[in-house]
Amino acid sequence: MHRLQRALDALVERVDTPAPIVLIDVVQRNIDRMQGFAAQHDLQVRPHVKTHKCVEIGRLQVEAGAVGITAGNVGEAEVFAAAGFDDIFLAYPVWPAGTKGERIRRLAGTTRLRVGVDNVAAVEALADAMGDEPGRLEIVVEIDCGARRSGTPPEGAGDLALAARKRGLVPVGVYTYPGHGSSAPDARERAARDQEVALATAVRSFAGVGVTAEVVSAGSTPTVAFSTSDLITEIRPGEYVFCDMDNTRLGACDEDQIALFVATTVVSDRVPGQVILDIGTKALGRDGDPQRGYGRIAGRTSVLSKLNEYHGFLAVPPEEPRPGVGTVLAMVPNHVCPIVNNFEELIVTDSQGTMPQRWSVAARGRLS
Amino acid sequence: MHRLQRALDALVERVDTPAPIVLIDVVQRNIDRMQGFAAQHDLQVRPHVKTHKCVEIGRLQVEAGAVGITAGNVGEAEVFAAAGFDDIFLAYPVWPAGTKGERIRRLAGTTRLRVGVDNVAAVEALADAMGDEPGRLEIVVEIDCGARRSGTPPEGAGDLALAARKRGLVPVGVYTYPGHGSSAPDARERAARDQEVALATAVRSFAGVGVTAEVVSAGSTPTVAFSTSDLITEIRPGEYVFCDMDNTRLGACDEDQIALFVATTVVSDRVPGQVILDIGTKALGRDGDPQRGYGRIAGRTSVLSKLNEYHGFLAVPPEEPRPGVGTVLAMVPNHVCPIVNNFEELIVTDSQGTMPQRWSVAARGRLS
Structure with a gap:
């Protein structure tokens, strides 16, 4: 230190x-290390920009091979879209209140946009917001793998995919956040196992209603080392780019x-x-x-x-x-x-x- | 509610x-109430802008009779000075590292500026920063009345006044922050008493070295109801403008x-x-x-x-x-x-x- x-x-x-x-040489090494890990395990990296909120750092991530970015709200997605980022996953159970519906529709016109949903009402509201262009919005169903925050139970994922498809939205897959793995070093591996079981159930639930889950998206800097199964297609770590004391204590x-x-x-x-x-x-x-x-x-x-x-x-x-x-x-x-x-x-x-x-x-x- | x-x-x-x-009718009532309280007790109000950081709300406070504003750092002071506020007290033991010395000097050229000090090294560094214009910077000595944060022991206030005067800075008085009154309802009145005893000692310490403490400045929304002695010349409440749950719980x-x-x-x-x-x-x-x-x-x-x-x-x-x-x-x-x-x-x-x-x-x- x-x-x-x-x-x-x-x-x-x-x-x-x-x-x-910010020590940019250390940032670059962190980015390269994560990208190398992902390549080794055939995973795509979609870093969460909430950690840096900085266009230049997002560009370093994409230049190193990130497939796109993850954002936490519409405003973050807008800033990065305006800067030329063209593949954005808003990994949040977004509700299009106020002018957000309009903003999401506008955003989906300028970038490939995926948003999270965990309930049918949000599917309906998003479809309403998209007007006559629902096909421009991709839907990723959030499932709860044990963090007890947002996300549908994994066996309900297919129902949401169907609801989305019925309204012309495009269900592309499932995601989860193993937040219960950020609490203690020995919780990381366990949470990653929970994540995998839940994602597998959700993928089956999609298949059960005849929808293919092309995207199977997992968190997070603390659990990423254990998120290497063939099932998972992408990882969404954020904090790895800077690291911090909490991640050091966890061994992440x-x-x-x-x-x-x-x-x-x-x-x-x-x-x-x-x-x-x-x-x-x-x-x-x-x-x-x-x-x-x-x-x-x-x-x-x-x-x-x-x-x-x-x-x-x-x-x-x-x-x-x-x-x-x-x-x-x-x-x-x-x-x-x-x-x-x-x-x-x-x-x-x-x-x-x-x-x-x-x-x-x-x-x-x-x-x- | x-x-x-x-x-x-x-x-x-x-x-x-x-x-x-923000409900501006409630804000206006809060401002008027504080101003009325101060008038009744012959106190000047110098509200802390850290609570709102908003030029328009600062103007409402000045229009209602505030004598000037209190800021928490150089950047806040700069924003309000640029908006035309011409009497600013930076109530913080500021250290002029980086470009801050230059910024303070520039600021003192455009507005009446007071800054806090609680140690001789800061007095010297501020005098160095002011170059050939030390007389443009007013010094208010911060004393510790029990919060155990920053502030010199009250009996040492005079020494700092002398050190400032020796370098051509202008010592105008003393201030303190009774932060130990924000912890429990029954702590408010006790902290205000501590504040008064400490301020009285500090004023005597100034007198002992032949300097008059024209400014005797007290905190804070939770303790202001008990800060009504003849000794105190101004109060620096911030939170009263919006209020919050903590102040409600304290009875403030x-x-x-x-x-x-x-x-x-x-x-x-x-x-x-x-x-x-x-x-x-x-x-x-x-x-x-x-x-x-x-x-x-x-x-x-x-x-x-x-x-x-x-x-x-x-x-x-x-x-x-x-x-x-x-x-x-x-x-x-x-x-x-x-x-x-x-x-x-x-x-x-x-x-x-x-x-x-x-x-x-x-x-x-x-x-x-």
Whole structure:
């Protein structure tokens, strides 16, 4: 982790903190590694752009072989479509309220578009929204494999495929998110097994109503290592591109794969045993808990023990020297995805801290 | 709280969720009430713009009598200065790293600018940054009154005033933030008492070195009701403008003062006993805990029990009807400040849901 601080030290005078710093050589290695893994197992990669929301990074993923991208909402899909991405899967049980129906229809006119559904009412509403062009919208049925979030029970997948076909929409397959594999290291493999069983049931359910599930789409950075069966056609990892402390703790990435950190300055040292950093919930979110803290400082054992909006509390154990006021530190987040959404731009450099550029977080604030 | 849902129902077809909705008649009443309270106790109001980050709302506060504004970082101050606000207090122990020194100097050339300091090194760094114009920067010494965050012990305030004066900066007073009053209803009054004792000590410390503390500045929405002594010259509440569930629980506001909610759509109902809303940590942050949840739905007893990035889990008790897929609900956050930072714009309407306008969250993403 000292490498992060070294990169930061090289460019610190050009950075106003807090600021997210991306090491693009590490990003490229992460992208190439995932693409190599997928090629080895005959999987297509459709990375989730929620992690970076950045057109330039999406392009690196596609150049390395990604078959398209995954988006989390209509706004993200619009930003990437406008930038020329032409194969987008909105992996969310989207409901076309407000102007979203119109937006989805427009989007389907400019890019190959797939959306998730997990209930018949959404199928009907999407078909209504598509007007006389339902055939432009591909439907992927979301199934629940154990995360107990969204998704139909797998044996109901075929019914939704039929409902879609009846309205002229194009059912192309099934997807799921094994979110229950993000909780503990030993949960990853189990969740991946659940995922496979559920996807197999859903594919049979499609076949039972005479629809072929061409797409069998699986999550996620923590479970991807176990998602290698012949059944699965594509994987949708997001976090692998930057990695973070949570994935490191799960064993889903190594510390040397961490490619994003937040530069933060010590602004106050008046309370013994702690210093205050200029990084709070508005920069970091609040992914953490008292046990794992709210982020780790590269090269130190201490973690952020508490956050206010603009203040991060770094507890410094007595055996560790306290960093002085004005010191700029590299903070590695627990969960990287919320960070990117808080900033207008990423400062993109390499492990030597050379030639920093600013890349826009183009889909930032696109939440609907 | 039914009034929030009624306002939402009137404009729901024009809203893509998730979206923050502001009831401007309630905002105006909140502003007028605070201004009336301050006038009664001979206090100046310098509202903290971190809560809204919106130029239009800042203008309503100044038109109602606010003496200036409080900002949380240089970027916020820049946005409001560019919009014509000419009296800004950056109530933060700012450190002029990167280009911030230059930015502060530029800002002090266009607006009356005060900044917080709590250590001598920052005084020196700020004086260096101001070059040959140190007299343009006013210094307010931050003291710690018990929150154990930033701030010098009150008896050290005079030393910092002297250090500032020695470098040609202009020490004008002291400020503190009684953050330990936001934790429990009975903590509010105690924290306000701590605040007053600490401010009195700091004012004496200024006098001891021959500097008059003209500004004696106190927080905060939860403690403002108890901050009425003759010693205090100004208050810096932020959250009062919108209110939220945390302030309601503390007794610092009433439910009928809540002026901001987030419109959110039910997108999935496949798991018994819950529905999924299209609102997760990227829209809400994660201010909450399993006990108080992560936000309350207007007109319901149930709270958001869990958040993922794009999914909110609403547990629905058996005795309550489950809202159907496609239903748009009004969600009241625990802590309002992080919400605003996540969106590009506020949808501004009134309690009848009429004439929605879009106001830019102009200082959104300005974190440094």
